[in-house]
Amino acid sequence: METSQYLDIFIDESMEHLDMLYQQLLELEKNPKEKEIIEEIFRAAHTLKGMSATMEFDDLAGLTHKLENIFDGIRDDKIVVQTEMMDSLFHAVDHLNAMVEDISNGGNGKRDVEEIISQLDLIEKGESAIVTSKKEKKEDKVNSNTIDDLDEFQLTILGESKDRGFDNYEIEVHLREDCLLKGARVYMVFELLEKSGEVIHSNPTVNDLEEENFDFSFSIMFVTKEDPQELQAKIMKVSEVEQVNITPFSIEDYKEVQDKIQEQVTEVKPEKDNNRESKKADNNTKMQQTGKGAQSKTIRVNIERLDILMNLFEELVIDRGRLEQISSDLNHYELQETVERMSRVSSDLQNIILTMRMVPIDTVFNRFPRMIRQLARDLGKEVEIEVIGAETELDRTVIDEIGDPLVHLIRNAMDHGIETPSRRAELGKPEQGKIILEAYHSGNHVFVEISDDGSGINKEKVKNKAIEKGVISSSEAELLTDQQIFELILASGFSTNEEISDVSGRGVGLDVVKNTIESLGGSISIDAIPGEGSTFSIQLPLTLSIISVLLVELQNEKYAIPLSSIIETAILKKKDIFSAHHNKVIDFRGKVIPLTFLNKIFDVPHEEDEEDEYVSIVIVRKGNKVAGLVVDSFIGQQEVVLKSLGNYLTNVFAISGATILGDGEVALIIDSNALVK
Known part of the structure; x- marks a missing residue:
């Protein structure tokens, strides 16, 4: 069967089902006995399995089949939902998402899923499944502390830093084996480095380094303009540092290595039990979907066709303006009447075309609950997210660009804003922090607001740091309003965080947020109350072309x-x-x-x-x-x-x-x- 013609539809629908799985798993974690949630997850997994099998993506079908079996057992009360199994379920959906992304990039969707399938097998048998944490994995390879787990956020920062004339280096530091205070030596190295540039990432993680959960070496991803030899000499002056290796970091080489690793993964075949009956059931499902789709009043349109339509209409708008000018110059009544009518019709047509290009901002928002859940675990914080106005629509071109700035702001709120549960308890706040993500229309603009109930922004601290870094002078600082002081944190390289952190970009990210939003014709403002929280408000145009x-x-x-x-x-x-x-x-x-x-x-x-x-x-x-x-x-x-x-x-x-x-x-x-x- 020739399936290539259905590939685009398969990718789009698979992404929708994966979004559904992520959202419903988050809900299931809060309400483990809610039958409706379990049914939704089962249906999404069953449909995705059928589609994958039909398109002959066997690894994808096999892993989804495992998930389907587990939720079939849960809805029949053979398996009880427990907190311990949720990480494995999220981990499985991460693998599914990576497979679909590989397929969308022209790959075959193959992936090494042996470990996660063994964990799902344990869950299916009613036994406890424990996902190996990053910390445990790093302890298994104490002699391999190279940077090998950069995420898209960190790669974006490194790329932007390179474009602005900075150099990216991987710094490997070896301590002497008789070093007694490893954590103190790490702190001294980081403090020294942060005077010369920005720490983007470390391996092991910052928490592991502070708790001395590493052997005698660690690696740092560093952005600077300083000469590497001078940098090496400075680090070597820290007592009990035995060796320092500094090598230039190439994003292209890193991605090439990651691609080769991906190509060499072990192929895992899906189960063959009841294969014939499974395919028959899947075909029945497809037939039902086809019948249902025949009554649907929506169709999928390739975005390139909408772009072509928009370009043609833009030419029409130019000609409309020309006709209006000519009719005004000639002062011909019938011509003016005709042109006015054409202007009204073309305005209606313009509204329809712009509406066709509109996409709910939910396509961006739906990735954040999962990201916040993982970040909260990494930072040892308790955070819930509330999404308001996810149905608000924006032009597709704006939607494509706004994702990264929002990721920067949410990471910043998690790292700098929300306090730890113990600190919140001391302050008389609920131990669980809250981030509110809201979108709404106002005139010809869309506003997106990220609010948190954390520590807010310390006005005096920001002002003093800005003076120290030479962003403003002391005399200028006295004339600034509160909001103008808050907006100083958007300056390039600005950071007030005194502690080492590889979560929010160490000040590299917020100026990128500002530049991206302004390039879209938008603006960003900040409001904050110390001790109560802060709000970042982004104003964006509905469309960019007309x-x-x-x-x-x-x-x-x-x-x-x-x-x-x-x-x-x-x-x-x-x-x-x-x-x-x-x-x-x-x-x-x-x-x-x-x-x-x-x-x-x-x-x-x-x-x-x-x-x-x-x-x-x-x-x-x-x-x-x-x-x-x-x-x-x-x-x-x-x-x-x-x-x-x-x-x-x-x-x-x-x-x-x-x-x-x-x-x-x-x-x-x-x-x-x-x-x-």
Whole structure:
């Protein structure tokens, strides 16, 4: 049977079933006797097994068959759900997820699942199954402390650091065998390193190093600009350090090695018992699904087709603007009436196309409960997550980009925000911390908020650290509002954490969050109450390709400012402009606002008209900061298509793209975020 034509559908549906398994296992852990949850898991496993067998992915089918057997036993009360078995069940779904990801990347879905299948066998027989922890695995290979378990988050940080001119090194430190205070020596090495760069990861883990659960050597993944020979000399000065090896780390080589390991895994065949009856049952299931699908009112559409449709419509928007311009110039009644009707119809069409590209943010949110569960265990914390507004929809392009920033923020909340159970008890808080992930629409924007009930942000500590690192001066610090102080933690390399940690990126990650969100046309703000918690609020546009702008003029050049960043426009007298700290400012509604003269920014020839006593200003906002952009005149509001400037004009200051206007002219789109300081 030729199955390649069904591969895309298989991958999409498998991902949906795996998401269902993750979510229901989390619910089962809270409600182990809830029959409805058990039925949902059984159905998802049974369907995934049938699909895998039909597509001839035997390893995937075999492991899913094991899961199905276990939940069949649970629903028949032959197996009792116990806390000890949950790790094995999550571990099994992790393997299934890795197999499907391998298939989606062009692989065959083969994976070494012998260990997890033996654990599931024990559960099926009613015996206890214990998953080997990372700590135990590392103790089994005390003489192999190389970095071999980097996750996607850490690889992302290393890649971003490399792009910004930093070097990535793997540092292997060997202590003398007569070293008595290994933990103290580790602390001294880490303290020394953190003066020269950022620790991204360690092997063994930080907790194991602090508790001296290692032999006499350990490895560190380190980001720095310092010369490796100087770094080696510094570490060797720490007493009882015997040897230091520093080698450059290549992400490409690391991934290549991991791929080769994956290719060499042992093949594990599925059980052959009752194979014929199993396939017959699976075929019946497929027939039922086909019958059910025939009545469905939804179809799957390849995202590339939607992209093509969107590109065609963008051309239509440009031509619509041109027709509106022509009909206005000719002042022909019937032509104007026809163009107005076409504009209404095309606006409706635009809304439908944009809606087709919309994806529920749940596709991003559903990965976090599982991640938080694992992080809580690693950090020795108790944390629950509450998801609100998961049905809120965003453009697919925004959804694809927002995942990593949210991962950074949640890891940061887990590591820096939520306290340990003992500390929370001392403070009179519930031992279990809480993270709330909320999404909601507001106008043409979507807001995503990550809140925690942890320790909040220490304003004075952030301010002092910023002064120490040279981010701001002492005089500037006195003028900052609370929120502006909180936002200092988004500066590059900023971290207030005094303890060693490889969870939240050691300050490398939060500036990446800010840059990614601003590249999407969004903004991020921070609010916090010491001792009560903090909230990171992200504002994102609904879509990126067609935006509403205010067209302005500088001499004979036209520019577009996105409406999403505009508070209002104003025409003021020139005598109302004042000078303060070598800058031009205005008093606008009781608030001092700095002015930016766009003709100077974009080097537009400008002749001062002595008779003109008025000036046109566009008031724009970036988070809590406000500025006034001085222009020659306002043209009006218009919907435009955002086009890239191409590969030859990357990183042009304060310009995010261009658009073609109705009269055929090109207008540059101003990135007001770059102009608000």
